[in-house]
Amino acid sequence: MNFSVVITTYNRLDLLKRAIESALSQTVACETIVADDCSTDGTQEYVTRLQESMRKQGDDRLIYHRNASNLGHSLTMNAGVKMARGEWIKPLDDDDYLAQNCIEEMSQAIALRPQAVICSCQAAQVDAQEVELSCTPKTGPGKAFYIPQEDIHYGMLLEMVPFGTPVQVAFRKNIFWQAGGWDSRFDGNCDDIDSWIKIAQFGDAVFLNQCLSYRTIWPGAYNHRFSVQKRMDTNILMKQKIHTLVNQKYHDDRPEIKDVRDYLKLHWSFVSLKQGQFLSTIVTAFPAIFSFTAWKLLVKAILFRHKPWTAQNKLFAKYADELFSQSPELLNSEQKWRTHHNILDVLKDFQVSERRPMLKKIKFWHILKLKSQVIFSSEHRPISKYVDRNRDKSENRHNKIALQLDTNINILDNLYQFIQTHQKENLPQVKVVRAYIQLRWSWAAIKQKKLISGIKIAFPAIFSIPAWRIFFAAIESDYREKRHNKIRKLVLIDD
Incomplete structure (x- = not known):
């Protein structure tokens, strides 16, 4: 496929030069169209001079269009797209710019999903001096993934599918026109979002978990004009x-x-x-x-x-296998498969830096996100010695909630010891962690209308403020995972 970069501009020549340079210096050659909304600051002279210079060298990739009068952002984008020869359009505002490999990475991902009609990547927010302020978070698994068309609008409604600003997005030219182009009624205020909504009716969406674009945050931005x-x-x-x-x-x-x-x-x-x-x-x-x-x-x-998406990494499988090798007596062959996936769920909440291949700072409550099922068999020895709830052994044998609590505490102890060998910082005291587990299972008992059991399990953990902090953070983490799983996000390129 071939791309056209369409740069809309109005009286911001200094910024426009940077945008043009970022488009022309792509690792995959692409057409660059400057759509000028009747600027009066020398934009026409600069672009036509650059265009002539490039043509003398046999390079006709730069095209210039100038509106006869000032028409606004939306109609200027439509005019630029009309002149484009590319199958895919990469819109770009004059105050933003692209990473050199932006078009190359987008092309590779789109080629793996021919049904795609729209593509989006991560973007860094920079100030006027190009100092990075922040970066949009990852939105799904892998280096690139796609969302089927029938899932997109539900995800957009609940804000699980953030396409982002024009600097992040590319779209098919024919679908852009089929969807009606940019609507000038929303000129500069959601004209792009309106277009993404309409384009997404016609095919799948591809997302890249790579920072391939840069958005300038400054007082002169168009969206600051609106109340x-x-x-x-x-x-x-x-x-x-x-x-x-x-x-x-x-x-x-x-x-x-x-x-x-x-x-x-x-x-x-x-x-x-x-x-x-x-x-x-x-x-x-x-x-x-x-x-x-x-x-x-x-x-x-x-x-x-x-918190941004944290996807499962091959590194976690390595850690899970290492944990099994350290405690082989805990598992039989039937239970190993179930437990392996459970531990991967726990370990996947480690944050792994892409720039540094090592574990980043751990938030321990993410490690504690254990599932509510009994992982080991009920014959596994109860761990009543860890938690004093004044319960006798007969209650242990017949109270399912108590058995699950004991099981999770045992798993937790093994994980805790394992994590200590890899990351000793930021680990709370063991008694706080155990108190958190009591709170978690006390809540499970209450939801099952077992009020007395819930009270017994909660005491004395209910008085531990650090345990409550972990409890609420774990609930938040659980919610984020469930929310992500509401729509399909299917890997195209793995990490």
């Missing part, structure tokens, strides 16, 4: 569009559009509050502030954004 109220109204309109496009199989699971609107009002009321607009905060939040469902959606969105 909080206008941005909120447009955001609600986008969600309404997505809501109607959610595949039939998700209809029973999607929230009501009224609750989605209320959730967005709560979100934007907090944006107003952060900007010191107290009257606007009150007006925006009312009456959404009384919606319990809206608050639930807001909390879930915050939890989901809090």
Whole structure:
């Protein structure tokens, strides 16, 4: 496939030069189109001069288009795409730029999924001096993955599928026009998101867990022109569009559009509050502030954004096998397979740095995310010596919750000792970890309406503040994993 990079610009020649250079210096040669919205700062002279210089060297990759009058961001993008000869379009604002291998990496991933109509990558946010401020998080497994078309809009509705800004996205040219191009009613304020929503009706989406683009954060950005109220109204309109496009199989699971609107009002009321607009905060939040469902959606969105995706790595299988070799007496052949996958689930929450092939700083509560099933057989010796709950052995034998608690504590002790040999920092005291396990299983008992058992198991762990911290962090981690598993994210290129 071939790509065209379409750069929209208006009176930002200094920034435009950087964007053009990043497009022309790609490791895979691609056409570069500068779509100028009638600039008055010498943009035309600079680009035509560069164009002539390149043509003298036999290079006709740079194309220049100039609007007869100032038409706005959306119509300028449409004009640039009309001139493109590439099968795929990579949009680029003049204040952003690309990594040299952006087009190459996108091309390789797209080739593995011919049904794809849209592609997105990670982006670094940089300041005016190109100092990196942050990077958008990973959104799924592997180096590249795809989401089937029927899952996309449900994922977008619940903010599990973030395509991002134009600097992150590429799309098929023919599908762009089939979807209607960019709508000038949203000029500079969600015209891109509106387009992603429409394009996603026609095929799969490919995502790359690689930082291949750079977005400049500065006061001159286009989106700073809009008020909080206008941005909120447009955001609600986008969600309404997505809501109607959610595949039939998700209809029973999607929230009501009224609750989605209320959730967005709560979100934007907090944006107003952060900007010191107290009257606007009150007006925006009312009456959404009384919606319990809206608050639930807001909390879930915050939890989901809090931490990037952590995908299973081959490194974890190595650690699991090493743990088995250290404790072979714990497992029989039937149980080993089940336990192996359970331990991989635990170990996958290690953060592995791509820049440094070593374990990063561990948050221990992620290691403790053990499943609620009994991994070892019920004949495995009870570990009552670890936790004093004043329970006799007969209760141990007949109380399933207590047996599961003992089993998890035993697994935990083995994992704890194992982790100490690999990473000794940031490990809480063993008594705190055991208290956390008691809280976890006390909650399981209460959910099964076994109130007395829940109270017995919880005491005295209920008084441990560090254990409660781990408990709530583990719940948050569990929720993020369940949320990620709601839609299909299928690996194209493994790590």
